[in-house]
Amino acid sequence: MRCVIARTSQLHASLTQTTFIAVKPDGVNRRLVGKIIQRFEEKGFQLVAMKMIQPPRELVEEHYAEHKGKGFYNGLVDYLCGGPVVAMQWKGKGVIARSRAMMGATKDAAPGTIRGDFSIEVGRNLVHGSDCAEAAEREIKLWFGEDKINYEDACEKWIYE
Numbered sequence: 001m002r003c004v005i006a007r008t009s010q011l012h013a014s015l016t017q018t019t020f021i022a023v024k025p026d027g028v029n030r031r032l033v034g035k036i037i038q039r040f041e042e043k044g045f046q047l048v049a050m051k052m053i054q055p056p057r058e059l060v061e062e063h064y065a066e067h068k069g070k071g072f073y074n075g076l077v078d079y080l081c082g083g084p085v086v087a088m089q090w091k092g093k094g095v096i097a098r099s100r101a102m103m104g105a106t107k108d109a110a111p112g113t114i115r116g117d118f119s120i121e122v123g124r125n126l127v128h129g130s131d132c133a134e135a136a137e138r139e140i141k142l143w144f145g146e147d148k149i150n151y152e153d154a155c156e157k158w159i160y161e
């Protein structure tokens, strides 16, 4: 998602935040879930919720609503709802901007980033991450809804500062 106020995430780099991260179907099928999770844990971020689902089409359409009408939109939706997705919530200081940096650019990501090291093409770029606090809130609600799969409180005391 392209958030018009994405820069606010940069301003809040020292704030403890929760973000939505998803490993897309190519990440699951290429057995990269563990490596991706390891990168987040090594940065000191705390996993507070996780589930694997094959998302319904309506969910993916809403998630990527901003891209509706673009040439790649239908293929993107087909791809996301055509396989398993590992949906997660991660918590930590500045996690929104820092996780986007860890993921790398949408296309031609730099080596050392998740996409730069493992992604094969722009339409199969392994991982999604919210790009601002408002997007994180919206996406967590969309993907987790009323599910009470969230260990945020229980994890709180172990969060790396």
Ligand SMILES: Nc1ncnc2c1ncn2[C@@H]1O[C@H](COP(=O)(O)OP(=O)(O)OP(=O)(O)O)[C@@H](O)[C@H]1O
Residues within 6 Å of the ligand: 001, 002, 072, 076, 105, 106, 122, 123, 124, 125, 127, 128, 129, 130, 131
């Ligand atoms: N030109 C393109 N051709 C094919 N797929 C594209 C193209 N541009 C974007 N996409 C796909 O649409 C997704 C959403 O695009 P967006 O511009 O929001 O990038 P992003 O924020 O880096 O990705 P994501 O929202 O998945 O985290 C991208 O991750 C990519 O898989």
